[in-house]
Amino acid sequence: MSRIVYVNGDYLPEDEAKVSIFDRGFLMADGVYEVTTIIDGKLIDFDGHFQRLERSLGELDIENPLPREDWLEVHRQLVAQNDVEQGMIYLQVTRGAPGDRDFVFPDPETTTPTVVLFSQSNPALVDSPKAQQGIKVVTIDDIRWGRRDIKTVQLLYPSMGKMMAIKQGADDAWMVQDGAVTEGTSNNAYIIKDGRIITRALSNDILHGITRAAVLRFAREAQMPVEERSFTVEEAKAADEAFVTSASAFVMPVVEIDGTTLGNGAPGPLALRLREIYIEESRKSAI
Known part of the structure; x- marks a missing residue:
């Protein structure tokens, strides 16, 4: 049909x-x-x-x-x-x-x-195999226009970024401006260090993610510390865990950045727990 x-x-x-x-x-x-x-x-x-x-x-x-x-x-x-x-x-x-x-x-x-x-x-949306394995990302320069907070259909560079990642054997790319990560090609980016969730603060530099807002709210309700600030590529590589959020990926663990393995190379416990919480709470409020 x-x-x-x-x-x-x-x-x-x-x-x-x-x-x-x-x-x-x-x-x-x-x-x-x-x-x-x-x-x-x-x-x-x-x-x-x-x-x-x-x-x-x-x-x-x-x-x-x-x-x-x-x-x-x-x-x-x-x-x-x-x-x-x-x-x-x-x-x-x-x-x-x-x-x-x-x-x-x-x-x-x-x-x-x-x-x-x-x-x-997408029948595998909730039980995504990728979420159990984690994804690999590479970093690329962020050369997009300055109003990334507007969700426009200008998606050529993010699409090119995904292809750059695939050519390097990775799953996605994180974009970098002045040494700091802005966001992924189609998602918001996070690292976890010593139990603290760190993600860039809202501004014109990033999309104001709807999933981002929900995940941070659920994290705070679960007494997980959250810092909304910029983080460098070096910080990201030294993180205990990392993940991205989007409407299509929910909370997706990141296990490798530019060839550097995070933790033991498997999705971290906090990222996986956040994914569980997000799906549970979203199901309760769905209309």
Whole structure:
């Protein structure tokens, strides 16, 4: 059965879905996106993703095309129509298709945003083999634009970063600016030293991760010390544990950085416990 997707108000088989060649998301990467996790057929942290969507759209001066309840209904329809138990809903809003290419923003009165959503099923999302093995990362220079806090569709360099990592036999890359780790290519980065969880503080330098916020809240509730500050590559290599967080990876242990093995080379106990807590608590609050 063909996957059902959502395009500008219509639910369609994926092979019938179309977007204009003049859409500014295609021509200018002029758009934002969100990815909401599905566990047990329910949405994880939907309100967090909705609030960040509103913020990203506001920073780019794009009007939010739908109210919260409509967004929620579209998500639920896609989960139901595609029978997704574990996976994700990808959402993208662009400034629209003005009918020609121009650097100047089109008049929002005559050009409406383009809205696209689709589901991706991943039956191994919760019981990920990677989480039991841990991942290897390499470090690369962070040469992205300065507004990384806006979740835009400008993902070429993060994609290139993942390919750089794969070519070196690793799973992902951590980006580095002025000697300090900013974040992973599609996730927030953390180290653990002497029982303390260390991650970069929120700013324009990193994405304000929805999973990040939840994990740090759960860590504090579990009496795990948290430091929100920058850390260097050297600190990371000397850490007891490391991990990343994202909507698609939850809490994913890191066992190697630039060829340096962390601990005994296996996922650390605190990272694994945080993953357990995150999944348990997320299941309780899913809608």
